[in-house]
Structure formats: C-alpha cells, structure tokens
Amino acid sequence: MKTFKTTWRNIRRSPYQALVAIFIMTITFYYVSFFAFNFYASAKAISYFESRPQVTAFFENEVKQADIDNLKNELMATNKVASAKFVSKQDALKIYREQNKDDPLLLELVTADILPASLEISTVKIGNLSEINNMLKDSPLVSEVVFLKDVVFTLTSMTNTLRRTGIELIIVLSLVSISIMITIIGLKISQKKQDIEIMRLIGAGGWYIRWPFIIEGIFYGFMGSLLGWTIAAGRLWFTTTSLPAFLQGIPIFPIPLVFLLGLLGTEIIVAVVLGILSSFVAVLRYLK
Amino acid sequence: MIRLNKVSKQFRTGVFALSDISFNIERGEFVFLVGPTGSGKTTIFRLLTREALPTTGEIIVDNWDIVKLPGNKLPHLRKKIGVVFQDLKLLMDRTIFENIILPLEVSGVNAIAAKKIAEEIMEKVGINPHKDKFPIQLSGGELQRAALARALTLEPDILLADEPTGNLDRVTAMEIVKLLSEINKKGTTIIMATHNEDIIKALSKRIISLDNGQLAKDTAPSHSSPKSDNIEGENKKLETKPKPEKKKEEKKKEEDEDF
Numbered sequence: 001m002k003t004f005k006t007t008w009r010n011i012r013r014s015p016y017q018a019l020v021a022i023f024i025m026t027i028t029f030y031y032v033s034f035f036a037f038n039f040y041a042s043a044k045a046i047s048y049f050e051s052r053p054q055v056t057a058f059f060e061n062e063v064k065q066a067d068i069d070n071l072k073n074e075l076m077a078t079n080k081v082a083s084a085k086f087v088s089k090q091d092a093l094k095i096y097r098e099q100n101k102d103d104p105l106l107l108e109l110v111t112a113d114i115l116p117a118s119l120e121i122s123t124v125k126i127g128n129l130s131e132i133n134n135m136l137k138d139s140p141l142v143s144e145v146v147f148l149k150d151v152v153f154t155l156t157s158m159t160n161t162l163r164r165t166g167i168e169l170i171i172v173l174s175l176v177s178i179s180i181m182i183t184i185i186g187l188k189i190s191q192k193k194q195d196i197e198i199m200r201l202i203g204a205g206g207w208y209i210r211w212p213f214i215i216e217g218i219f220y221g222f223m224g225s226l227l228g229w230t231i232a233a234g235r236l237w238f239t240t241t242s243l244p245a246f247l248q249g250i251p252i253f254p255i256p257l258v259f260l261l262g263l264l265g266t267e268i269i270v271a272v273v274l275g276i277l278s279s280f281v282a283v284l285r286y287l288k
Numbered sequence: 289m290i291r292l293n294k295v296s297k298q299f300r301t302g303v304f305a306l307s308d309i310s311f312n313i314e315r316g317e318f319v320f321l322v323g324p325t326g327s328g329k330t331t332i333f334r335l336l337t338r339e340a341l342p343t344t345g346e347i348i349v350d351n352w353d354i355v356k357l358p359g360n361k362l363p364h365l366r367k368k369i370g371v372v373f374q375d376l377k378l379l380m381d382r383t384i385f386e387n388i389i390l391p392l393e394v395s396g397v398n399a400i401a402a403k404k405i406a407e408e409i410m411e412k413v414g415i416n417p418h419k420d421k422f423p424i425q426l427s428g429g430e431l432q433r434a435a436l437a438r439a440l441t442l443e444p445d446i447l448l449a450d451e452p453t454g455n456l457d458r459v460t461a462m463e464i465v466k467l468l469s470e471i472n473k474k475g476t477t478i479i480m481a482t483h484n485e486d487i488i489k490a491l492s493k494r495i496i497s498l499d500n501g502q503l504a505k506d507t508a509p510s511h512s513s514p515k516s517d518n519i520e521g522e523n524k525k526l527e528t529k530p531k532p533e534k535k536k537e538e539k540k541k542e543e544d545e546d547f
Contacts, residue, residue, distance in 0.1 A: 002393050013381060198377045201337060202438070203366035204394040 006212040007219065010188060017184045018220070024180045025224020025274075026231070028173040029267050033232030035166030036263050041252045042159040046126070048250050049155060054129055055147035057136040058116040067141055072119060075135065080128040085120045092118065116143065126156055174274060181220060181278030182285070185213055189286040196287070210283045217279025218272050225271035229264045289315040289477050290336065290446065295345030297331050297501075305331040306501045309345070313479065315445070318472040320488050321481040323498035329481035330374060332498075333448045336479075337369055338362060350445060367395055370439030374450040374481075376431055378423045384434045385410070385419040391441045405441060413437045413467055429460035436467060447471060449480040453487060461487065 011018045059068060068086060075081045087095070092115040100106040121136075123129050129147060136145045189196070196209055240253045290313040297306040306328045313319055321329045334340040335347055338354050347354040352365060378387050388410060392402035410416040415433045418426055426434065432452055439447055449468060453461035465480075465487050472478045482488065488495060497505040 002399070009381075195379050195381075198379060199390070199394065200362075201339065201366060201371065201373075201377065202391045202394060203363045203442070205360075205363045208394055 003208075003211045003215060007215040010192075010212055010216055011219065014188060014191070017187060021181055021184045021220040022223045022227065024177050025220055025271060026227040028170070028177045029225040029228025029271060030232050031166075031173055031228075032170055032267055032270075033229045033263060034235075035162070035170065037232065037236055037255065038162055038166065039159075040255060040259060042155070042162060044252045045250050046155055046159060049126075054123060054126075055121040055132055055136065055145060057119045057121070057139075057142045058144045058146070059118065059141055060143045061116065063117070063141045068117070068119065071139055071141055075119075075121065075132065078132075078135075080124055080132060082122040082124045083120075084122075087118045087120060089113070089115050089117050092116070126153070177224075178274060178278045178281075181217060181275065182282045184220075185217060185279050185282035186286045188216070189213060189282060206287075210287060213283050213287075214276060214279045217275035217277075217282075219275070221271035221273075221275025221278075222268060225264075225267040229267050233260060233264075289313055289317070289350060290479075291346070291348040292332070292335075293346040293348075295335065295342045295347060297328075297335065297340065298343045304501050306335075306342070309498075309501075309503050311496055311503065311506060313477060315477055316472070316475050318469070318478045318491070318493045319480070320491075320493055320495045321479055321498065322483055322488065322495055323504070324483065326500075327498040328501045329498060330450055331501075333371065333450050333479075333481065336446075336448060337366055337371060363394075367391070367442050368445050370442065370444035370447045370476075372432070372435045372439045372447070372449040372452045374454065376423075376435040378431065378435060378438070380423050383420050383422055384415060384426070387423070387434060388415075388419075388437045388441060391438060395442060406437075409437045409440050413440070414463075428455050429457070429464070432456060432460070432464055433467075436464065440471065444476065446477045446479070449478065451481050451483075453482065453484055458486070462490065465491065 072084050072086065075084055089112040093110070093112040096110055096115060097107055119136075121132060123132055133145055133147055136142050199209055236255065240255075243253065291311075293310050295306055295309045296304065298304050309328070309332070321332065323329055331340070335342055335354065336349060338357060341355060349365065350368060352361070354365070357365060378384075379390070382390070385406060389402050389406040392405060397405070407416070407419075410419055413433045413436055415430060415437055418430055418434075423431060423434070436449070436452065439449075447468070452468070453464050456464065461484065468478055468480060469491060493509050495505070495507040496503065497507070
C-alpha cells in the first residue's frame with residue numbers, strides 16, 4: 001500500500017512526464033488494436049471468399065450427365081475440393097430469371113437451351129485454385145472456366161502485406177515506447193537521486209526503492225493499453241454503422257465481444273510486461 | 289559497542305581524512321567528537337554507517353565488522369544507527385510527518401503502529417504542531433528537531449548527531465542538546481560532533497578530539513564538574529559566538545570529503 005502511495009506521489013508530482021509515457025503507450029496499443037481489427041476483418045473476408053464458389057466450369061452443350069458426374073467425382077477425389085454443385089440448364093435459367101426479373105425484354109430472349117450447364121466449385125484452400133482450374137481446362141467436357149482467382153489472391157496478398165506492415169510498425173512502436181519509458185523513469189530516478197540516497201542512509205533496502213518505479217512502469221503500460229484499445233474500439237464502433245454497405249454482404253461485422261475483450265486482456269498483459277521491462281531496465285541502469 | 293582500530297581514510301585526491309584512528313565507545317556512552325572543520329568528524333560518521341569504506345583499519349559496530357559487512361546487511365546496520373545529518377537530509381517533497389514515519393515504513397512496521405510511534409516521537413521532540421508542513425516551511429531549529437525525530441523513530445542503539453546545533457541560536461541549541469541527553473539516559477549510545485565549546489562544557493561527557501584527521505585527545509568525563517549536565521543553567525549563560533571564516537585549506541578538505 002505504501003509502495004502504491006509512493007508510486008502515485010511520483011506520478012502526481014511530475015504529471016507531464018507521466019502523460020508522455022501514457023501517450024506513447026496509447027499510440028502503440030491503438031495501432032496494436034487497429035491492426036488486430038484489420039487482421040480479424042481480412043481473415044473473415046478471406047474465409048468468406050473461400051467459402052463461396054470460386055471456380056465455375058461451363059460445359060459443352062452435348063455433354064452427358066454421366067460424364068459430368070464422373071468429372072465431379074474425379075475432382076472430389078483430390079480432397080482439395082470443399083464442394084461441387086451442379087447447376088443444370090434449367091437451374092441456370094431460373095437463376096437468370098431471378099437476376100433479371102425486372103427486365104422483361106431480357107427474359108423473353110433467353111431460353112434454357114442457350115444457357116450452359118455448370119459446376120460451381122469451392123476449394124478447401126485458396127492455394128488449390130490453380131490446380132483445380134487446370135484440371136477443368138484440360139477436360140474436353142468443359143468449354144469455359146471462370147474463377148475468382150484474382151479477387152482472392154489480391155485479398156490474400158493485401159492481407160499479408162497489411163500483416164507484415166502491422167507487425168513491423170508494432171515492433172518499432174514497442175521499441176520506441178520502451179526507450180521512452182526507460183528515459184522517463186530514468187529521469188525520475190535521477191531527479192530523486194538525493195531522496196534515494198537519503199532513503200538508503202536510513203536503512204531502505206534495494207526493493208523498497210525499486211518497487212515504486214517498477215509499479216510506475218506497470219501503471220503507464222496499463223493506462224496506455226486501456227486508452228489505446230478504447231480509442232480503437234470506439235473508432236471501430238463508428239465504422240460498424242457505415243462499412244457494411246461498402247462491404248456488400250461480406251459478413252465481417254459485428255466483431256464479437258469475446259474477441260474484443262480477449263484482445264483487451266492480451267494487450268493489458270503485453271503492456272504490463274513492456275512496463276515492467278522498461279522500468280526494470282531503467283532501475284538497473286540508473287539505480288546502481 | 290563501537291570500535292575503531294587503526295582506521296585511515298584516504299580520498300582519491302590523495303588527501304588523508306583520517307590517519308590511524310583508534311578508539312572504543314561503550315554501550316550507553318555519550319561522546320563528543322570535536323575538532324575544527326575538516327578534522328574528520330563527518331568522515332567518522334560516514335564510516336560508521338558505511339556510507340564510505342576505510343582505506344585501512346577495522347571498524348566494529350555492535351559486533352558487526354563494517355568493512356566485511358555484505359551489501360544486503362547494510363539496511364539492517366543502518367536501522368540500528370540513527371543519524372542526524374549535518375545537512376539534515378530531510379525529503380523536501382514530503383511533510384514532516386511523512387519524513388519522520390519513513391524509517392518505520394522502510395522497516396515494514398504496520399501503518400497504525402508506525403503512525404502511533406511517529407506521533408509519540410514528534411510529541412517528544414516538540415515538532416507535533418508542524419507535522420503537516422513541508423521542510424521548507426520550518427525554521428532551522430524545527431528542522432533539527434524533525435531530523436532528530438526521524439533518527440529516533442526506530443529506537444536506534446546508536447545515535448550519530450553531526451553538528452545538530454550548527455546553525456541554531458543558543459537557546460534552541462541547548463534544547464536540542466537536552467533532548468539528546470535525555471535520549472542518552474534511556475540507554476542510547478550517542479556520538480555528537482560539534483565545535484560548540486559551550487555545549488561541551490554544559491555536559492560533562494567524554495570528548496574525542498580530532499585534528500587534521502588524527503586523534504588529538506581522548507578526554508574522560510569529569511564527574512566533579514559543578515556544571516555537569518546543567519543545561520538549563522547554561523542556557524542562560526551561553527553567548528552566541530561568531531563563527532570564524534573557513535580557511536582555504538579547510539574548505540578544500542571539506543570538498544574532498546564530499547566524494
């Protein structure tokens with residue numbers, strides 16, 4: 001209790017240094033939260049696209065149903081296909097009519113004969129798309145193959161870049177935070193050099209002197225992570241109302257509360273560890 | 289209780305602060321450590337609290353060999369020795385009460401007991417009315433009392449008072465000495481550094497005289513003195529004497545001692 005009181009006194013009596021320490025930790029953990037939300041959203045988006053039919057093979061007109069079934073079985077046997085749905089000419093017409101129900105002219109012009117039967121395929125992994133695409137192209141039954149390779153690959157590539165950039169930025173910010181915290185706590189130790197000397201002379205042990213500084217580091221880390229997360233979560237909440245229209249049905253929102261609280265808990269633990277690390281380095285360096 | 293055996297202290301500059309000093313102090317003794325500025329009084333205090341180590345010699349405090357004492361035992365030693373520092377060393381950003389309770393906090397005494405002890409001590413030394421003030425708000429005599437109160441909170445076996453009356457008027461100085469005398473009567477060993485001859489005469493106690501880092505004289509208390517412990521009477525007789533200006537060499541030596 002006395003240690004906490006001393007820590008609080010130290011913080012209160014040099015508020016600007018405390019604010020700087022909390023500010024830098026807030027920035028760090030704001031970006032940790034920001035990138036965590038982005039990782040979550042992109043993972044959900046990729047997962048959504050992976051679950052959609054990614055390859056559509058259109059068959060020649062004269063192909064028999066038995067041949068199509070054989071090809072479907074052949075694809076399923078690779079264990080790389082999550083699902084393969086056959087769409088007959090009649091099904092294709094139904095879909096066409098549904099999509100163009102507001103345009104009678106288009107409906108009149110099209111019959112089932114001119115629409116090809118097709119196979120809508122989802123792969124287990126995005127990486128399997130090329131192989132399945134090649135298999136279908138090589139098949140004499142197939143007249144044309146359409147697949148979402150570009151969309152999914154671009155999304156995956158963007159996600160990876162975002163992840164790499166995010167991790168790099170977080171590492172840099174963490175190092176900056178640690179350096180600034182070491183400097184601030186070091187400054188405080190230097191300012192209190194005389195007090196520390198007096199405390200030692202009246203019998204204070206090493207840890208009696210060190211603990212308030214360690215707790216100060218923990219406090220900065222805790223406050224920074226809490227504020228950083230709160231600001232990022234606040235921005236996310238505002239985004240939740242506007243982004244779904246832009247995402248056109250990609251089910252990213254709402255981000256589950258369990259994820260948000262889990263993230264907060266993890267951030268607090270990491271921040272406290274960073275706080276301890278910084279203050280410990282400062283104490284070792286300045287309290288010799 | 290305290291034994292110095294052929295203790296010498298040489299500073300990095302090559303100057304000897306102490307040369308071959310030996311003396312014993314028994315438990316419960318009151319000893320004046322006298323000598324001009326730069327004679328080594330403060331250095332002896334620093335050695336006794338192991339703020340500094342001797343260059344040669346042996347120092348025993350309450351059966352502890354100060355030179356060989358491991359670092360982790362240092363807080364234990366310092367809790368046994370109360371010190372009224374020459375520059376008081378009060379924490380300026382803490383109130384008088386917070387300063388006085390600090391040694392108790394450091395020793396892990398529980399908050400309620402610590403508060404009670406601190407209040408008793410403040411009452412004893414007459415600083416209670418100023419307990420919520422900061423050091424900067426107090427007079428020299430009040431600060432001396434606060435420093436004395438802090439030194440006494442852990443009921444130390446030994447009390448080192450480094451010129452505790454240095455900047456005080458004679459009435460306040462005699463009040464401080466009276467307090468020290470009362471503490472000594474309760475069994476605390478006291479070593480008081482001073483060059484105030486009036487105080488030395490007022491109390492008939494053992495006097496260890498230092499001169500230029502060497503033991504000049506070790507005088508036993510004269511029990512026959514009619515002035516023995518007559519502090520109240522002396523209080524009226526004492527006159528304030530102007531302090532002689534420090535010589536250049538003495539100032540240099542003082543600076544050396546700061547290392």
